[in-house]
Amino acid sequence: MIEWLALGAVALLGNMFESETKGSASSRRQTSERADEEKWKRKREARLAAWRDSWEKEVDRRRWIPQSVAHRIVEQYPHPDSDGSHLRSSIVKSNALRDLLAEFATHNLQHLAARKAGLKDFFDTVEASPLTEEQTDACICMDDAVQIVAAAGSGKTSTMVAKTGYVLHEGLAKPEEILLLAFNRKAAEELRQRLRERLSGFEGLEKVTVSTFHAFGHNQVLGKTRDVARWVGSPAQEIEMIATIV
Template sequence: MIEWIIGAALLAGGLFGTGKTKRPDTSPAPGPRQDFPAKVTEWRSLWEPTVDRSRWIPKSMASRIVARFPPPQRPFSWSGGDRFEQELLTEFAAHNVAYLAQQKERLKPFFDTVERNPLTDDQMDGCICMDDAVQIVAAAGSGKTSTMVARVGYALHEGLVKPDQILVLAFNRAVAEELQSRINARLAGLDGVDAVTVKTFNAFGLSVIGKATGRKPSLAEWAEPGRDGTMIVEIIDDLRSSDDKFRHDWDLFRTVFGRDIGSWNEPAQANAYRDGRRGILTANGEIVKSEEERMIADWLFYHGVRYEYERPYEHDTATEHHRQYRPDFFYPEIDLYHEHFALDEKGQAPAHFGGDYLGGVH
């Protein structure tokens, strides 16, 4: 917009001026636009030595650079450091993608042998990514323990930290002991691996308190295995009586989400029979085919959402070989059908399903 205003002013001068011809001065006059690239170059020279491009660059580096080295103000712009920070995030993300590929190729022998089986791509990502905080979401049996062992090994192999700077935490003693055993066995060739600390959350907390106060505390009696259930129930009851939101969330969890829906590849165990139909009973009194459908129906019921289960589709689809289509849920207030398919993440149906289920899905 500012360029348009300047151009319009020059044009107006030519149209309504004195009529005298004056050759324009074509020599570039120094101004904010000409100076800005030089200022950016100078700014980058200040912070560039603080970035180690031979390693993973954490996301927080962008905000730290902008805070420590205020960037130059863009001409005719009201955007401050936020835009510079976003550009740095993009630049560092591109570096990390290239670095990830480089490390996978360079350290393939390490990742192939650090555990009994070669690490997968996702597991290698979990080892190499050294951001400020890394969350890895994985299913049971998918190799979380192997990833933790390999991540410790990667950090030591690459000299990123000293062994006594590594703390590995587990929820229970059995897992902590397994981690300790596998770290000692699989990383035996790395110097100082014995100094890596592996503990449960409880044991680590007690050790910190003991070191800070000089007196290691005892666990509360109710925290001992086998006695914690009663206290947890009391805590929940206290919260339900004092916090309306907690009571709502807890009751929803207890009645809907906290109920076991079974395994995807195993037939559902019927718990009700009505009007010639055997299946799973919902909170609204219907009989549905699976625990997954029961969870959906119960969620709708407890949230006051009107629905009809397996109402016949509004168009006639019955043929010589196929019955009338009945979508799982219909929401009359918004005229919407909702079909729940029993497919896994690969789009496959359980083996015990008979007929052409995938054909029906399509």
């Protein structure tokens, strides 16, 4: 009986020792895996930081950041997570673009709020009546393409005048780099008059190009004017002529 107890004790101690050995080995393996994971994370963070440093110079965070900046970054600066395969690179590029667009959108919202507060007096006085929130947003938003959909008489011309003033005030473009187009001569002349009245304090305002689509196409694209009927561009005369033709 005593011998069996002794053998049982030895077996138990052996199992305990083996269990402790396995547990110790497992613990060391887990510790090693955690260390490898931390090392990999540090290397990846370093690669991401280097990637961001490579294109950060392309981003002017003092201004509105257009969406095209994010697209240009992911095209010109390969993401460090890409492994060379087409599928992997496409997925990484798509995720990077999504993250950059979200990052820049957050920046733009902050920029919008800051400029609205900082230039409140300008937006309240640039036109005869203070601009609405929507008009002010349209002036500050300097994305690649901004579309304003509004009914006649709702203030689209006021927004164009105010946006021109905002661009000049912020130094986003020179007067000769600004082109304002209207559908007919009367609208173009009204736009010129409003610019002279509301933005007279800006130097070089006369260099801003205000034209109809037709005149711009003839003079700038073709390099010469085309002879057209005198009534073209005048809504009243156009209606009269159409009625006469009919």
